[in-house]
Amino acid sequence: MPVNAALKAYLETRRSIPAFQMTEPGPSRVEIEEMLTLARRVPDHGKLAPWRFIVYAGDVRERISLELADIAMANKPDMAEDMITVEKTRLTRAPVVIAVVSQAAPHPKIPEWEQVMSAGAVxxxxxxxxxxxxxxxxxxxxxxxxDQKAYPVLGVEPHEKIAGFIHIGSPKMHPGERPRPELADIVSFAGE
Incomplete structure (x- = not known):
């Protein structure tokens, strides 16, 4: 089978950028919809689509961040001033934040664990x-x-769980490589 050199090079160098190192420009609505169209193409036993997306973009990010900060300060009244500042900017560090919400639930044929993993794949x-x-x-x-107290602020239902927040923007800088585990430490071949 021929090697897709561009895809191989991408996977060899793929790297996350910390959210606080992101800046504008962020993706447009059309680009966000294209990303979500691509993201939904994951293994999904039973074609349940046991996940959904919530897009936080524009001014709503600041409002929600401030509401989350209120919850954080209620949870921890003695929070240091620098941490309060962090809490007030949770969703404003990147131009766009997308929540992947898991809707995994008991099913007669599809194990809940497989539904959860599908959300991770998304x-x-x-x-x-x-x-x-x-x-x-x-x-x-x-x-x-x-924190279930944050779910109404985020638009998440009580029976759902958040698989992750995907922060998206443009890099302020390009990070170097980080250590990766050696294959010998994480791979075994059955029967050997």
Whole structure:
């Protein structure tokens, strides 16, 4: 089978950019829709689409960040001033943030675990779709992904879970390579 050199080179060098190192321009609505179209092409046993997307772009990011900061400060009243500043900018660090929301639920034929993994696959596909369109991206799970008090602010239903927040923008800088595990430490061949 012929090697797709461009895809191989991308996978050899793929790298997340920290959200705080992102800047404008971010993707347009048309580009976001293209990314989501690509992202939804994942393994999905039973064709359930057990996930959905919530796009946070424009001014709504600041409003939601401030509401999340209020929840954070209520959870931790003695929070340091520098952390309060961080909390107030959670969704404004990147031009666009997309929540991947898992809707995994009991099913007579499809294990819930497979549905959860499908949501994870959507997250990675979205990261790669953003990169394919020329943007940097980062898949984060933040404290508010696990705090039910934040769900109404984020537009997430109580029965759902957040698989991740994909931050998308343009890089302020290009990071160097980071250490990766050696294959000998993470691979075994059955029967050997």
């Amino acid at each position: 997250c990675l596909n979205l990261v790669m779709a953003a990169n394919a369109l020329g943007y940097c991206s980062n898949w984060l799970s933040e404290w508010f992904a696990f």
